[in-house]
């Protein structure tokens with residue numbers, strides 16, 4: 001049987017193998033991804049980001065267990081969800097201490113066929129890491145996982161890229177990381193749908209909570225109006241205001257509330273029409289990036305040997321401006 005069919009039938013070994021192929025940008029893996037794509041679009045993708053040591057892995061562990069046992073919200077008859085976890089940590093090599101720690105903490109999750117865990121370690125380029133993660137999440141979506149938890153270290157562009165592919169972004173902070181607000185970078189705060197102050201058992205947690213609430217209030221009065229809902233044929237929805245939730249991941253406190261908030265956010269996305277808008281924006285960006293990348297590769301392939309390097313040299317020696325050099329390359333002018 002082809003790997004695509006096996007993945008769709010729930011074969012975990014085939015899934016793991018396919019993810020490795022995709023991580024390595026193997027051609028047959030990318031072909032399988034195209035075949036799987038029509039089966040995607042059902043998973044709720046949740047990005048979990050924040051500074052190292054805030055407790056993201058511990059939270060993801062707890063959240064996954066909770067979703068397996070109780071589903072999204074507390075009901076008389078809980079509906080268990082299947083969960084895939086993608087842990088992206090460019091700073092730690094695969095065999096590094098952090099990963100080993102994750103592995104030990106994740107032991108509760110192993111052996112449950114409704115949970116699938118994948119760790120991604122450092123790769124050459126951060127862009128490549130984001131690219132591979134996007135593709136792997138598509139495969140996990142097609143494989144039928146209801147929830148995909150993507151843990152990324154909150155540092156710079158890569159995690160913003162990865163957060164962009166999530167439907168719900170949870171930003172995790174914790175007391176004791178120095179200046180309370182400084183710990184969360186402005187750019188990261190902007191992408192947060194839910195804010196978590198983990199380690200609420202530690203002194204200073206109250207201050208962190210208060211500081212975040214204050215920053216959010218300021219941000220909310222400044223903007224947070226969603227004009228696109230009015231333009232579309234949907235019932236007007238109040239804008240989503242990110243809740244600030246205290247948790248103690250090591251004890252499981254606040255996990256029910258976190259699951260509920262994620263569920264509420266998803267509902268908000270659906271009712272406001274924002275889900276469709278986010279999907280459109282996300283896919284547009286992805287297609288534009290692929291187009292750019294492939295046009296560039298195709299163009300350079302048809303250039304005479306060393307043409308780009310020669311043009312680069314002319315720019316470096318200030319004989320030509322970058323824009324001019326590029327235009328001449330495209331027009332095929334002799335230099």
Ligand SMILES: Nc1nc2c(ncn2[C@@H]2O[C@H](COP(=O)(O)OP(=O)(O)O)[C@@H](O)[C@H]2O)c(=O)[nH]1
Pocket residue numbers: 050051052053054055056057058059101198199200201202247248249250251
């Ligand atoms: N006191 C306390 N420690 C926690 C809590 N959650 C996680 N930790 C500890 O914080 C450390 C880092 O946790 P980890 O989940 O690896 O953080 P990550 O780097 O964000 O993934 C570990 O030693 C955890 O046991 C919490 O709620 N309270």
Ligand SMILES: [Mg+2]
Pocket residue numbers: 056057058102151
């Ligand atoms: Mg971690």
